[in-house]
Amino acid sequence: MERMPRWADVFLVPFINLLLAFFVSGLVVLAVGEDPLKAVWIMLKGSLGSTAGLGYTLYYATNYIFTGLAVAVAFHARLFNIGGEGQATIAGVGVALALLAVNWPHWMLALPFAIIGAGAFGAFWASIPAYLQAKRGSHIVITTIMFNFIAAAVMGYLLNGPLKSPKTQNAESLPFPPGTHLPTAHELLAPLGIEFSKSAPLNVSFLLALLCAVLVFLLLWRTRLGYAIRAFGQSESAARYAGISSVKIIMITMLISGALAGMLAINVVMGEQGRLIKEFVEGAGFVGIAVALMGRSHPFGIVLAAILFGMLTQGGFELLWEMPNLSKEMVLVIQALIILFTGALDNMVRAPLERLFLYLNRKKRAA
Amino acid sequence: MGSNAAEGRQATAASSTPPAIELRGISKAFGPVQANKDISLSVRKGAIHGIVGENGAGKSTLMSILYGFYKADAGEIFINGEQVHIHNSQDAIAAGIGMVFQHFKLVENFTVLENVILGAEEGAMLRPSLAKARELLGRLAEEYELSVDPDALIEDLTVGHQQRVEILKALYRKADILILDEPTGVLTPSEADHLFRILRNLRDEGKTIILITHKLREIMEITDTVSVMRRGEMTATVETASTSPEELAELMVGRKVLLQVEKKPAEPRDVVLEIEDLKVTDENGVERLKGISLQVRAGEILGIAGVSGNGQSELLEVLGGYRTASGSIRLNGRALDLSGRHSDGQSRRAAGIAHVPEDRQREGLIMEFAAWENIAFGYHNDPRYNRNALFMDNAALRADTREKMERFDVRPPIPELAARNFSGGNQQKIVLAREIERNPDLLLVGQPTRGVDIGAIEFIHKRIIELRDQGKAILLVSVELEEILSLSDRIAVMFDGRIMGERLPHETDEKELGLLMAGMQNGEAA
Structure with a gap:
């Protein structure tokens, strides 16, 4: 006796949300005197029309998969982790420390340690709000938000102090050893005879993101821990009855969530920048919330949603370039509209659709 | 017919x-x-x-x-x-039309008068309305035996008095037709009798109820x-x-429908559960259990009667391992940890206690989980349900669920269906199937038939008695006196965190139990 067929729930609702968002965005574009259809075309071409565009799209998508998974895992335990931004920032320090500690001969050796560094530091940054929630009842939304600011301040201190490169004026670390360079899509695909843009930052981290998505799926729906996490998220009182420890679940879930958010640093700090810089997360922590919402907290949905948001980010930059009338803020507005429609206004489309399906069902039964 | x-x-x-x-x-x-x-x-x-x-x-x-x-x-x-x-x-x-809901809609920290006029104030100033309500309340109290202290805070009133406030609210709004939804669910028998007197008085005055x-x-x-x-x-x-x-x-x-449960006389054997001087103080520092002592033997059902909120839930929670207490509980002669440091729901299950909780929707089931996921709930660490240290054996779970659903006549027998899509009776059967089939030494059962349809009640009662006849100890908590009287082999009555007395079902009646439930012993208030 489900309200709606599953395909409608998973695909139709987000699709209609998207159309609505594009429609309203179109009005915005129209209002500044540009052609909305042309804008859509520019965004599509810019994000998918060349290997360079695709490379950027998937590079951004990699970040969003990590942060989206981080939000989703926490969400299954009914914890709203808004701190992906801060956790990824601090994870950058972990990556930098791991990569600067040794003159790594090869990325395959360096990567596991960078992953451990990123995961441990990200998890550590999530563990403090988790502990406060589990033991003291401080609301995790508030504490994770505050920890974003603290992370930014810590980063500012480190890059102007202990980690600052003596060789430049900028607030950044020393460059990592050349052996830590992660292969890009160009380097990976060339031996296979596939020509991929040299400039695009897409690298092996994308595969790591897909792997994480699979692991998160297995964790949540195939393991005992995932079972306990979901049970706790659905009903704290029932979990108490069953003997599932709330402290344990909150801590473990947030550690996993923080570590996943931390993986973003592999893609950006290790994969693209090759050194630690300030503000490398660039809001991906927050986009992760929208990605998780749109992906319905399911890894498969998150990968799709992350690619869509990757397209939006990359397409947005192209739009700025091609349509000088559209300011940077205007592109932000369009992105925000999509987040608004797919995330916050989800029920606006869902409820009428449910009614429609009920109506159709009843008609079918009557016939 | x-x-x-x-x-x-x-x-x-x-x-x-x-x-x-x-x-x-x-x-x-x-x-x-x-x-x-x-x-x-x-x-x-x-x-x-x-x-x-x-x-x-x-x-x-x-x-x-x-x-x-x-x-x-x-x-x-x-x-x-x-x-x-x-x-x-x-x-x-x-x-x-006035309505008295099952769950009262009162502002806890307002007085009776303030609650009565809430939403029906006249003018910007409260004083005239309050005075008018005070006068009316005085009159109604005499006419209908509807007396409540107008200046008492709601949170200080008994449930029976809170209900009277609800009725007064309706009458203040000039209701001629009064609808009461399950009004006696939370009342003691004597409170219920009083309510019925009020209702008869109202009827005699021409109100429709x-x-x-x-x-x-x-x-x-x-x-x-x-x-x-x-x-x-x-x-x-x-x-x-x-x-x-x-x-x-x-x-x-x-x-x-068989309204009476058929059962053989009990054959009690060794003591399985022994509780001595059990005390519980809740998060707010209120003493919920004030020194409870009781025993349950193998092969008998001990029924705990009482109006809800007199410590029965806390007793079940302590036994179920998720509330701390002082005193001692022995299961088959071995002391259970009550401090919460070495025990939780998991260790209690391992010790041989199964628990059908009072509120299946809040505790016994995860409503969004499929039936097959719920069958493992609380027992998800059982090796039978796990393939190895990491992964659960979902296929085994589904198969197990299918068998249990068949044995307990759960309808529809679809393991993939979410718990919320089953009716109350079938949800309860899922919980019972899970707990009874663990073959526990002690089964805790809270409100086994609350919100369960009559047809399923028969089935559930039969299963509980079957388990007793297999020589298991059963502790039954229910606010339904009829259920207590027909299922129990011995009855303990709880009031205000204490056991007021123990009776044998064939030597007592609803009236005597009702007095005990209201805290009266030999006609005296305790």
Whole structure:
């Protein structure tokens, strides 16, 4: 006796949300005197029309998969982790420390340690709000938000102090050893005879993101821990009855969530920048919330949603370039509209659709 | 025995004055579910009219339509012969309808007077309204035995008194028709008797009262006429004097029902559970259990009677491993940890305690989980349900669920269906299947048939007795005295965190138990 067929729930609702968002965005574009259809075309071409565009799209998508998974895992335990931004920032320090500690001969050796560094530091940054929630009842939304600011301040201190490169004026670390360079899509695909843009930052981290998505799926729906996490998220009182420890679940879930958010640093700090810089997360922590919402907290949905948001980010930059009338803020507005429609206004489309399906069902039964 | 004969009897009740309430052809659907199907009902003025039916029969929906919470898809409502259109509760109040909900809608830290005038204040200043309400309350107290201290805070009142405030609220709003939804669920028998006196007084003053309940005994005791609902339809409306509980039960369920449980005498053996001087203080520093001592033997059912909120829930929680306490509990002679440091629900299960919790929706089940996921709930660490240290064996779980569903007659027998899509009785069967089939030494059962339809009650009671006959110890907590009396081999009555006394079911009656439940021993307040 489900309200709606599953395909409608998973695909139709987000699709209609998207159309609505594009429609309203179109009005915005129209209002500044540009052609909305042309804008859509520019965004599509810019994000998918060349290997360079695709490379950027998937590079951004990699970040969003990590942060989206981080939000989703926490969400299954009914914890709203808004701190992906801060956790990824601090994870950058972990990556930098791991990569600067040794003159790594090869990325395959360096990567596991960078992953451990990123995961441990990200998890550590999530563990403090988790502990406060589990033991003291401080609301995790508030504490994770505050920890974003603290992370930014810590980063500012480190890059102007202990980690600052003596060789430049900028607030950044020393460059990592050349052996830590992660292969890009160009380097990976060339031996296979596939020509991929040299400039695009897409690298092996994308595969790591897909792997994480699979692991998160297995964790949540195939393991005992995932079972306990979901049970706790659905009903704290029932979990108490069953003997599932709330402290344990909150801590473990947030550690996993923080570590996943931390993986973003592999893609950006290790994969693209090759050194630690300030503000490398660039809001991906927050986009992760929208990605998780749109992906319905399911890894498969998150990968799709992350690619869509990757397209939006990359397409947005192209739009700025091609349509000088559209300011940077205007592109932000369009992105925000999509987040608004797919995330916050989800029920606006869902409820009428449910009614429609009920109506159709009843008609079918009557016939 | 069809509904035609029953309707024939009703026709004799017709009189010259128009009925207080008349519903004609009310229908209401929620999606594919037809909650009310072409319902017609007529209640004469100055009568107490009962509406009985199983859970989900549509009683609450019908009353919600009358009170303006839902809009009917079709049908008409007449009050005193005039058609009314009720779109919200304000319209209902204007039409003279008052409602007393099962869960009171009172502001806890307001006084009685403030609650009574809330939403019905006249003018910007409170004083005149308060004075008016005070005067009215004084009058009503005398007329109807509806006395409450007007200046008491709601949170300081007993449940029975809080209910009176709800009735006063309705009367203050000039209600002529009073609807009460399961009003005795939270009352002691003596409080319920008092409520019935109030209701009779109100009726004698010409008020019309609709009583929604599932307790047939109450229907027989207080109502003048009664309607039976089944699956959204009104199956019969009869004069109470011309019917019997057996007939009503049959009309409710649609087949013959055994109201009495059949069981052999118990053969108690060794003591399984031994509780001594158990004390619990809750998070707010309130002492919930004030030194409880009791024993349960293998092969017997110890029933704990009491009005809800007198420590029974805390007792179950301590035994279930998720509330800390002081004192001692021994299971098969071995002491259980009560500090919470070395124990939780998991360790209690390992020790041989299974627990059917009082609130299956909040505790016993994860409503969004499929039935097969719920079958492992609490036992998800069991090697049988796990393939290795990491992964669960979902296939084994599904197979196990299918078998359990068959043995416990869970309908529909679909393991993939989410728990929330099962009816109350079938949800309870899922919990029972899970707990009973662990073959525990001690089974804790809280409110086994709350919100469960009559047909399933029979089945559940049988299963509990079967487990007893296999030589297991069973601790039963229920607020339904009938259930306690018919299932238990011994009865302990709880009041205010204490055991007021133990009785044998064949040597006691509802009256004596009721006094104990109200904290009276030998007619004296404890």
